[in-house]
Amino acid sequence: MEQLIRVKYSKDEPIRYISHLNLVQVFTRALRRANLPVVISCGFNPRFRISFGPPLPLGISSSSEYLDIRLKERIKTEDLVGRLNRVLPEGLKILEAKIIPSSADSLVKVIDKASYWINLKSRGSLLNLEDDQGESKLKELVKEIDKDIKIFLRLEEIMVEKSTKKGVKRMDIKPSILNMSVKKIQHQFLELNLGLNIGQEGNLNPQYVIKAWLSHFGNNFEIKKICRYGLYIKGKEVIED
Amino acid sequence: MDINIKKILFEELLDKVEKPGRYTGKEYNEIIKREKKSTIKVALAFPDLYEIGMSYLGFKILYEIINKRDDALAERIFSPAVDMENLLRERQIPVFSLETYRALNSFDLVGFTIQHELCFSNILNLLDLGGIPLRSTARKEEDPLIIAGGPGAFNPEPLSCFIDLFVIGEGEEIIGEIIEVYKRWKEKKQSRSKLLEKLGHLEGVYIPSHYKVDYLEDGKVKSITPKKEAYRSVIKKRIISNFDQVFYPLYPIVPNIDVVHDRITLEIFRGCSRGCRFCQAGIIYRPVREKSVGTLVKLAEEILAHTGYEEISLSSLSSSDYSEIERLITQLVDRFKEKGVGVSLPSLRIDTFSVALAQQVQRVRKTGLTFAPEVGTQRLRDVINKNVQEEDLYSSIRAAFQAGWRKIKLYFMIGLPTETDEDVEEIVKLVNQVDRMGREIMGRKININISVSAFVPKSHTPFQWEAQEARESLSKKIGYLKDRLDWRNISFSYPDIKHSYLEAVFARGDRRLGEVLERAHYLGCKFDAWSEQFKFEAWQQAFVDSGLSMEFYVNRVREDDEILPWEHISCGVKKEYLLKEKEKALKGETTPDCRFDSCTSCGVC
Numbered sequence: 001m002e003q004l005i006r007v008k009y010s011k012d013e014p015i016r017y018i019s020h021l022n023l024v025q026v027f028t029r030a031l032r033r034a035n036l037p038v039v040i041s042c043g044f045n046p047r048f049r050i051s052f053g054p055p056l057p058l059g060i061s062s063s064s065e066y067l068d069i070r071l072k073e074r075i076k077t078e079d080l081v082g083r084l085n086r087v088l089p090e091g092l093k094i095l096e097a098k099i100i101p102s103s104a105d106s107l108v109k110v111i112d113k114a115s116y117w118i119n120l121k122s123r124g125s126l127l128n129l130e131d132d133q134g135e136s137k138l139k140e141l142v143k144e145i146d147k148d149i150k151i152f153l154r155l156e157e158i159m160v161e162k163s164t165k166k167g168v169k170r171m172d173i174k175p176s177i178l179n180m181s182v183k184k185i186q187h188q189f190l191e192l193n194l195g196l197n198i199g200q201e202g203n204l205n206p207q208y209v210i211k212a213w214l215s216h217f218g219n220n221f222e223i224k225k226i227c228r229y230g231l232y233i234k235g236k237e238v239i240e241d
Numbered sequence: 242m243d244i245n246i247k248k249i250l251f252e253e254l255l256d257k258v259e260k261p262g263r264y265t266g267k268e269y270n271e272i273i274k275r276e277k278k279s280t281i282k283v284a285l286a287f288p289d290l291y292e293i294g295m296s297y298l299g300f301k302i303l304y305e306i307i308n309k310r311d312d313a314l315a316e317r318i319f320s321p322a323v324d325m326e327n328l329l330r331e332r333q334i335p336v337f338s339l340e341t342y343r344a345l346n347s348f349d350l351v352g353f354t355i356q357h358e359l360c361f362s363n364i365l366n367l368l369d370l371g372g373i374p375l376r377s378t379a380r381k382e383e384d385p386l387i388i389a390g391g392p393g394a395f396n397p398e399p400l401s402c403f404i405d406l407f408v409i410g411e412g413e414e415i416i417g418e419i420i421e422v423y424k425r426w427k428e429k430k431q432s433r434s435k436l437l438e439k440l441g442h443l444e445g446v447y448i449p450s451h452y453k454v455d456y457l458e459d460g461k462v463k464s465i466t467p468k469k470e471a472y473r474s475v476i477k478k479r480i481i482s483n484f485d486q487v488f489y490p491l492y493p494i495v496p497n498i499d500v501v502h503d504r505i506t507l508e509i510f511r512g513c514s515r516g517c518r519f520c521q522a523g524i525i526y527r528p529v530r531e532k533s534v535g536t537l538v539k540l541a542e543e544i545l546a547h548t549g550y551e552e553i554s555l556s557s558l559s560s561s562d563y564s565e566i567e568r569l570i571t572q573l574v575d576r577f578k579e580k581g582v583g584v585s586l587p588s589l590r591i592d593t594f595s596v597a598l599a600q601q602v603q604r605v606r607k608t609g610l611t612f613a614p615e616v617g618t619q620r621l622r623d624v625i626n627k628n629v630q631e632e633d634l635y636s637s638i639r640a641a642f643q644a645g646w647r648k649i650k651l652y653f654m655i656g657l658p659t660e661t662d663e664d665v666e667e668i669v670k671l672v673n674q675v676d677r678m679g680r681e682i683m684g685r686k687i688n689i690n691i692s693v694s695a696f697v698p699k700s701h702t703p704f705q706w707e708a709q710e711a712r713e714s715l716s717k718k719i720g721y722l723k724d725r726l727d728w729r730n731i732s733f734s735y736p737d738i739k740h741s742y743l744e745a746v747f748a749r750g751d752r753r754l755g756e757v758l759e760r761a762h763y764l765g766c767k768f769d770a771w772s773e774q775f776k777f778e779a780w781q782q783a784f785v786d787s788g789l790s791m792e793f794y795v796n797r798v799r800e801d802d803e804i805l806p807w808e809h810i811s812c813g814v815k816k817e818y819l820l821k822e823k824e825k826a827l828k829g830e831t832t833p834d835c836r837f838d839s840c841t842s843c844g845v846c
Contacts, residue, residue, distance in 0.1 A: 014265030017255055018497045022262065026497055029549035030269070032580065046581040059256060087549070089497060090267040224252075 002039065003071045004102045005080060008095045008239050011062045015091030020055035026089060027067065033087040036080065037072040053107035053231055053238070054114065054203045062228040066107050066238050068100070098239050111238060112199045113178060115230035116206045118192040120214075120221035142182050145190070148217050149180050155216075160208045173212065176204040180213075190221060198231075246334060247342040254332075258324045262498035263291035266317075266339030269495040270547065272304070273340050274314040281313040281420050281427070284338055284348040284385070288355070288363035289770070291319045295494070296502035298556065299391060300354055303412055305490040313420050316340035316348075320363045320767075321370070323774065329370060336370035345371025350423060351385045352416075353404070355393025358747035359740065359770035361400060364389070365762040368403065375759060377405050377450060382433050386423065394447075395478075395525050396700040396807040399747050401449030402755035405437065409810055410445050410478030411511075413487050418443050441472060445479030447810065448472075454752050454806075460793055462751060462804040477811045484511060484530035489540055492547045504552035504585070505544050507537055509569065513558035514835050514843075515590075517615075518626045518826050519657065521699035522558055524819075525812045527845040529562075529836065534569045541573060545582060553577065554585045561586075561595040562836070570601050587611075591629050596640040609648030609690065610641050616657065617667030623829045624659050626822070638675055642682040649675065649689050655718045656696040656710040659827065665718050669725045676731065689731045693722060695741035699748050700807045701814065703822035706799040709745040712738050739777045743769060745795045751806035754794075756787045815844035 011023070018026070028048050031038050039049040049070040056062050069080075077097040084094050152158075158174040178195035185191070194206055206226055214221055231238050255261040274280070285303055287294030294300060294317070307315035316338035321329060329336060335344035345351060345367065353364050365375055368387070374380050377387070389400060390408035397407040408415055419440060426436045441448045451472045455463040467474055481487045489508070496503065512529040513522065532540075541553050553573060555563075563569065573584045584602045589595040591612050599610055614634055615627050622629060641649060653668055672691060679687035695715050698707045709715075715738045727733035747754065761783035768774035784791055799805070801820060818841070825832060835841050 013251060014262075014267050015497065017261035017265055019262075022498050026495075028551065029495055032549035032551070032582075033269075033546065035546075040579075040581045048581065059261070087269070089269040089495075 001074055002102055003074045004100050004104060005069045005071060005077060005097050006100045006104075006107075006239060007067045007069060007080070007084075007097045009065050009067060010093050010095060011056060011065055012091050012093075013061070015089065016056075016059060016061040019058050020052070023056075024050075024052065026092070030084060030087050030089075030092075031069070034083040036069070036083060037075070039070040039072050051106050051108075053111055054198050056228060057205045057207070060116075060206070060226045060228060063095075064228060064230050064237070066111075066231060068104075068107060070102075096239060107238070108199070110233045111231050112197065112234065113230075113232040114196050114198045114203075114228055115232075116194040116196065117183065117227045117229050118194055118206065118210055118223065119225040119227075120190045120192065120210070121224045122188045122190065123220050123222065138185060141185060145182050145185075149182070149192075149213070152213050152216055153177065153180060158209075158212050160212050162208070173204055173208050176202065177209055180209070189224070244334065246337045246344065249332065249334060250337075250342060254325070254328050257328060259322065260498060263319070263322070264325060264339070265497075266342075268497050270492045271340060271494055272308045272315075274308060276314055279312065279424075279427075281350065281424055282343075282348045283307050283313060283315045283350045283352060283420070284318050284343075284345055285315050286318045286345070286351050286353045286364075286367055287320070288353060288360040288367055289320050289768075290322060291496075292498065292500040294319045294354070295496050295500040297354060297356065298490075298506050298508060299412065301490045301493045301506075302488065303352065303416055304494075305492060306413060306416055306488055307420070310417070310420065312424060316343065318345055318351075318367070318371075320367055323768070326366075326370065335372045336367060346373050346385060348385045349427070350419070351387050353387070353389040353391075355389050355391040355400070357393055357770070358399075358744045360393075361747060361758055362761055362766040362769055364400065365403060365758060366767045369762070375762070376402050378402070380405070380433070386433075386436065388419070392522065392525060395521070395810060395812060396749065397447060397449065397810065398454075398752045398806045399750040399754040399758060401752050403758070404449065406440055407447040407449070408445055408479070409447055409476055410812075411481045412479070413481050415443060415445050415479050419446070444477065447476040449752075452809065456751075456753075462806055462808070464804065465806075465809045475809050475811050478525070478813060480528075480813070485532045485536050491540070491543050493544065495548050495550070502554070503550075504554045505541065505548060505550045506554055506556045507541055507544075508532070508556045509537060509560065509563045509566075510557045513562070514841075515559060515562070515628065516626050516822070516832050516834065516841070518624070518703040518822055519654065519696060519699070521702050524701050524814050524843075526558065527812070527814060527843065531564060534565050534572060537569060538572050538576065542576070545577065545580075551581060552583050552585055554587055556587070558588060559590050560588050561590045561592070561598055566598060567601075570598060574602060591634050591637050593633075593637045593640045596637050596644060599641075600644050609650055609688070610646050611650040611652065612638060612641075613652040614671060615652065615654050616660070616664060617653070617669075617671050618664050620829060621657060621660060621664045623831050624826050625657055626826065626831050628831055628833065635674070635678070639678060639682065642679050642687070647679075647683060647685075647687050649679070649687065651675070651689065651691050653691065653693045654696050655693060655722075656715050658696075658704060658707045660710075665721060668722060672726055672731065686730045691722075691726055691731060691733045693719065693733070693735045695719075695736055695738055697741050697745045697748055700805070701812050701819070703819045703826055705749065705805065705819065706801065706803075706823060708798045709742070709795045711796060712742055715741070737772055737775070740770070740772075740775065742791070742795060743777070743780060746791050747794075749806065750794050753787075753789060757783045757789060760786050813845040815842075818843045 041047045051068045053066040081094045081097050157172045160173050162169045176197045180194050183191040183193045304315050307313050318338050368375050387405045389404045390412050394407045422439050437448050440446050451468050453466050457463045510531040512526045514529050517523055616622050619631050698704050719735045764779040766776050766779050
């Protein structure tokens with residue numbers, strides 16, 4: 001009996017530095033090492049029947065990625081998790097697995113939202129910690145940046161330039177942005193939350209949003225790290241804890 | 242200076258470079274060893290990018306052999322691409338290993354793999370980036386010992402002032418012997434010259450500083466003399482004793498990013514006795530030695546379980562010459578088919594038998610079949626001893642079309658000894674004939690890929706005395722072919738003749754070229770095999786500055802009794818044999834393969 005298993009995994013150092021295409025190959029080989037009974041497609045160039053969620057741009061890490069694996073025979077999900085984790089390269093880890101109906105829609109078809117956590121480093125100093133009034137100043141600063149974000153999000157359109165193989169393309173990224181807010185400020189670091197629409201219309205790289213925002217308000221930060229921490233179907237995590 | 246390379250790499254550098262996956266390491270099967278103070282640390286240095294170096298079998302063999310030892314570890318170091326190099330130089334960070342991000346100069350031994358002459362400048366650049374003095378004479382006791390091996394070591398002379406020790410021949414056994422000697426030396430805390438003295442006793446080891454080269458007034462080599470009586474006058478290459486059972490890497494690293502050869506390499510045999518007269522590999526890897534079918538199937542099974550690759554590539558200089566090739570292919574295909582694992586045969590001879598083999602391994606079909614007629618006429622084919630008849634060529638290509646291949650690759654070489662304009666014109670006729678044949682059989686247009694290269698005379702071949710044709714006339718020939726063959730369904734690729742020219746300079750160069758190399762390095766030469774980095778003018782400048790002429794090395798016919806710069810390096814094949822082969826070549830006489838005919842007395846067995 002065939003079985004479709006949906007797997008949640010994380011992608012961190014150093015695997016975040018490989019492209020999505022390479023990631024597909026890394027998983028394919030790991031599945032073969034694990035000797036899992038994956039269904040092989042017919043045709044000239046046989047391939048494993050596995051399908052991924054929306055690609056993660058190179059350099060971005062994630063604690064919440066998904067992959068569907070179609071198996072020829074039933075196995076326990078905890079077996080699959082264990083066997084796969086033993087043969088994955090450093091930086092990839094299966095977090096959980098769930099059996100889903102064999103006819104389930106593909107991940108890219110149903111996932112409609114992604115959440116990102118963005119870590120920015122200030123080129124100057126954000127806050128003087130020795131200051132007695134640190135606490136209140138911090139609140140003030142958060143308020144100020146949140147105000148900036150609100151103004152940014154109220155813009156009629158947010159045009160960015162995207163360089164593709166065919167040259168530079170201009171596009172409005174505003175329809176992709178769902179929400180954006182300050183998460184935390186610590187020392188020189190500013191952390192933001194960002195929610196993006198994802199799916200049929202596209203899969204926007206969050207860097208465009210951050211760069212547009214930074215250039216809009218004087219570029220005092222550099223991006224240190226971006227992490228995708230959630231993928232959602234109609235408001236719910238793809239696999240809920 | 243104690244800097245945390247890993248921290249800087251991950252926090253600051255990786256986000257700024259192209260293909261950061263080249264520098265992270267941590268691939269599946271990477272080995273990070275627990276080390277003691279006494280552990281001998283070996284850097285396996287490949288003077289090209291990660292994706293090139295990770296494709297070489299020799300590199301994988303040494304990595305596993307060394308890491309299997311209790312007393313040693315091996316880590317990988319590749320040339321950084323120019324963007325990363327600039328960052329490293331800017332931040333004064335030494336080039337580092339992928340395993341533990343250790344600086345090149347903190348290893349005990351550094352072993353370079355030399356695949357070809359156009360990576361010489363990268364060796365100097367790596368030493369420089371690693372904080373190691375370029376010249377052997379400038380190195381101190383605490384500097385690593387610099388070793389080099391691989392096919393490029395068979396004429397070691399151009400690199401002889403930068404490399405402390407060359408390994409001539411096969412490395413599987415000698416690497417352990419070198420480590421043993423090094424270990425004992427390190428315990429005793431003796432001088433560097435003592436170490437070289439001891440290593441010089443090992444068979445297959447060439448220590449250039451133990452030899453003195455004198456030149457005649459016209460620039461030719463006058464003599465190559467050992468500086469002490471105890472030093473060998475001729476260094477014989479190492480040959481492993483039992484090829485079937487010799488160590489084979491069972492846990493090759495599985496790269497996370499694309500590399501050139503990203504599949505299981507199964508070396509089915511080593512050596513080739515076909516005897517093509519331009520081919521260096523066909524001489525230096527002799528004698529022919531096969532692994533048994535049983536051994537190969539077992540190896541394939543194990544490596545597959547450890548790597549999960551989707552393809553097994555049978556590697557050798559001419560795979561259809563393997564004595565039990567049909568049995569091997571049948572066993573491999575049957576065994577791995579249901580796992581979705583294919584078999585590929587990259588180097589096939591031109592005959593209908595090979596086409597039948599290719600049919601058995603369907604994966605080849607997607608990439609097209611490759612044939613190497615080499616030249617346009619049977620006369621020249623006999624000169625180079627490509628023992629293929631024109632009829633065989635056409636009948637095998639016909640068989641390929643009949644079997645359904647619509648894409649054919651044809652390899653040619655121009656500038657071979659005795660080549661005339663007619664030989665070049667005949668290449669065009671041959672291609673047109675194949676094109677016509679394809680259309681007739683397939684009933685539609687077919688794809689033909691033509692790849693032309695220029696002949697580079699190499700050491701240890703029957704053509705080692707021959708001149709390379711002048712650059713202008715080679716370019717004219719390329720132009721002639723391009724005008725007639727680069728259109729419609731035929732695609733045409735050809736080399737930059739300047740590359741072939743520089744390759745020819747170093748392929749038969751002498752010791753004095755060390756100065757040129759050093760000069761070229763300071764003028765910024767690196768990645769000479771990559772056209773976007775190649776700086777030919779800088780090379781010309783380096784030659785002018787050193788008072789040497791490129792033409793002297795390339796465009797001059799060498800006399801039979803001339804002392805060649807590699808006269809003291811023996812690959813086992815006798816010089817008399819090579820000379821006899823050269824003479825037969827010029828008369829258009831062929832020499833059959835000793836596997837199917839009588840012994841040719843080449844001297845290797």
